[in-house]
Amino acid sequence: MKKSLKRLAIDTATKYIYLALLIDDKEVASIYQVGDNDHSVTILPLLEKLLDDAKITLKDIDEIIIGIGPGSYTGVRIGVTVGKMIGYLNNISVFQVSSLALIASSSKKNKILSLIDARRNNAFMAYFNQQKNTLEYIKNDTLENIESFQQNINEKYEIVEYGKPNIKKIIKSNLLVKVEDIHKLTPNYLRITEAERNLEK
Amino acid sequence: MNVLGVETSCDETSVSVVRDGNVVLANEVLSQIDIHKAYGGVVPEIASREHIKGITYVFDQAIKNANLNYEDIDLIAVTKGPGLIGSLLIGINAAKVISLNYNIPIIGVHHISGHIYANYIEQGMEFPLLALVVSGGHTELILMKEHFSFIKLGETQDDAVGEAYDKIARVLGLGYPGGPVVDRLAGSGVDNLNFPRPMIQSGDFNFSFSGLKSHVINTHHNMKQRNIAINIDDFCASFQEAVTDVLVEKTIQAKNKFKVKQVIVAGGVAANSGLRKKMKEKITDIPVFFPKMKFCTDNAAMIGAAGYFQYKKYGKADDLYINGYSRLDLE
Numbered sequence: 001m002k003k004s005l006k007r008l009a010i011d012t013a014t015k016y017i018y019l020a021l022l023i024d025d026k027e028v029a030s031i032y033q034v035g036d037n038d039h040s041v042t043i044l045p046l047l048e049k050l051l052d053d054a055k056i057t058l059k060d061i062d063e064i065i066i067g068i069g070p071g072s073y074t075g076v077r078i079g080v081t082v083g084k085m086i087g088y089l090n091n092i093s094v095f096q097v098s099s100l101a102l103i104a105s106s107s108k109k110n111k112i113l114s115l116i117d118a119r120r121n122n123a124f125m126a127y128f129n130q131q132k133n134t135l136e137y138i139k140n141d142t143l144e145n146i147e148s149f150q151q152n153i154n155e156k157y158e159i160v161e162y163g164k165p166n167i168k169k170i171i172k173s174n175l176l177v178k179v180e181d182i183h184k185l186t187p188n189y190l191r192i193t194e195a196e197r198n199l200e201k
Numbered sequence: 202m203n204v205l206g207v208e209t210s211c212d213e214t215s216v217s218v219v220r221d222g223n224v225v226l227a228n229e230v231l232s233q234i235d236i237h238k239a240y241g242g243v244v245p246e247i248a249s250r251e252h253i254k255g256i257t258y259v260f261d262q263a264i265k266n267a268n269l270n271y272e273d274i275d276l277i278a279v280t281k282g283p284g285l286i287g288s289l290l291i292g293i294n295a296a297k298v299i300s301l302n303y304n305i306p307i308i309g310v311h312h313i314s315g316h317i318y319a320n321y322i323e324q325g326m327e328f329p330l331l332a333l334v335v336s337g338g339h340t341e342l343i344l345m346k347e348h349f350s351f352i353k354l355g356e357t358q359d360d361a362v363g364e365a366y367d368k369i370a371r372v373l374g375l376g377y378p379g380g381p382v383v384d385r386l387a388g389s390g391v392d393n394l395n396f397p398r399p400m401i402q403s404g405d406f407n408f409s410f411s412g413l414k415s416h417v418i419n420t421h422h423n424m425k426q427r428n429i430a431i432n433i434d435d436f437c438a439s440f441q442e443a444v445t446d447v448l449v450e451k452t453i454q455a456k457n458k459f460k461v462k463q464v465i466v467a468g469g470v471a472a473n474s475g476l477r478k479k480m481k482e483k484i485t486d487i488p489v490f491f492p493k494m495k496f497c498t499d500n501a502a503m504i505g506a507a508g509y510f511q512y513k514k515y516g517k518a519d520d521l522y523i524n525g526y527s528r529l530d531l532e
């Protein structure tokens with residue numbers, strides 16, 4: 001009998017915590033729940049429950065998919081830390097994916113503007129095209145003024161800020177990027193820190 | 202018992218393996234000090250970014266250097282506070298993953314109990330003992346009647362000693378962190394500026410350093426305004442003498458009152474050469490211990506040592522709900 005492929009997906013870049021377990025391309029369990037700035041407290045207990053319910057352990061996982069932001073929200077680091085450690089400890093394949101792509105995957109529309117708020121009229125944004133359930137980038141992840149980003153799009157589209165990722169769509173897409181060296185994995189911040197900006201001035 | 206220690210409360214990413222509270226099999230420290238120097242202090246967001254960058258690498262180095270596998274670990278001890286919250290959470294979540302992955306019990310440890318237990322690694326402990334905790338965020342006198350029992354006798358009412366060192370160093374243009382530089386320059390200066398010894402006879406075990414700090418800064422300012430030549434070495438020496446006079450005097454008062462068997466000094470300022478010298482000169486009836494330099498500043502070996510005794514005392518672990526705390530009481 002061929003051994004089944006078990007995949008775990010993790011994303012904490014928004015106020016939602018997302019965990020999913022896939023066995024041979026089928027989503028067998030998932031959690032998508034809003035947190036109260038407490039991803040760091042809840043993620044491991046939730047992960048434990050997800051695995052327990054499926055009667056497997058972390059050591060059974062063959063592959064991990066990690067949402068790496070963009071995001072300024074502290075939460076993004078929680079998921080990346082957890083995913084990075086799981087990948088390292090078990091020496092398994094690791095794939096990173098934009099959290100904006102995960103958000104976009106929840107939509108069924110053709111044109112999708114995926115958005116994570118960054119305050120002061122700015123947001124982390126990306127623009128996607130979707131044909132026959134296949135998701136692809138039109139505009140890459142960026143951090144900019146919401147209005148000016150929108151002004152450059154002259155067609156009808158849907159804005160999506162939240163939504164449970166459609167992980168099957170993601171694994172069929174070209175949006176996953178293989179992480180070659182687990183030790184080098186970091187969130188995608190898209191901007192240097194304020195302290196670094198001030199130092200450059 | 203093999204304890205995996207994890208410390209990420211400030212700007213050091215550190216992982217250790219410590220057997221039975223004192224055999225240090227590995228103690229890896231990835232310091233960010235050179236990165237934060239450019240900013241004159243630790244920048245929390247940069248600290249968090251550096252922790253997540255280095256976290257798996259530091260774990261890997263520690264377990265390899267200890268010549269063990271994760272399966273050989275019996276307990277995970279991770280700093281849960283006090284410290285920078287974004288930094289703490291990276292170490293805590295990484296530690297929780299190991300706990301879940303290998304089904305190893307985990308406990309959250311107070312950072313200061315770690316600094317105190319840095320002394321156990323080399324000297325062991327005899328009770329009752331008195332601990333003087335002096336660091337960037339703490340100045341406390343603590344009485345221990347047995348393992349992992351902490352009675353706070355007194356603490357600073359304002360600035361911590363290390364903080365005062367760092368602020369004065371900034372005014373004198375000596376860079377960050379200030380403690381080590383002020384300490385070094387004090388060695389070639391003279392205590393000739395008559396700085397006050399705050400609260401030295403207050404009758405309790407509390408401290409105050411912000412008045413002294415302001416006095417030093419004002420003196421510097423006034424001398425500059427009046428074009429009086431300033432000898433930086435003398436400034437450092439005068440400040441260091443004032444600070445260490447107070448620390449040593451209060452320690453002696455507490456030592457006599459509680460008839461302790463030993464005095465231990467803990468925290469980053471325990472590296473101070475003036476404090477080391479004065480303590481040893483003034484306290485001769487019982488032993489005074491300082492941790493080795495590498496165990497004075499933040500490190501995970503001390504967390505592994507403290508975690509071992511915390512677990513022995515309470516006999517139970519925490520669960521996967523451990524949280525981080527920017528402020529946290531020791532008692």
Ligand SMILES: Nc1ncnc2c1ncn2[C@@H]1O[C@H](COP(=O)(O)OP(=O)(O)O)[C@@H](O)[C@H]1O
Nearest residue numbers: 336337338363378380381384468469470472473
């Ligand atoms: N030789 C020294 N003399 C005085 N202060 C020192 C010396 N070495 C380090 N320090 C001070 O120790 C502090 C750092 O210690 P640490 O235990 O890391 O503090 P915390 O964990 O509370 O931030 C800094 O304030 C630093 O200036």
Ligand SMILES: [Mg+2]
Nearest residue numbers: 336469498499
């Ligand atoms: Mg410290």
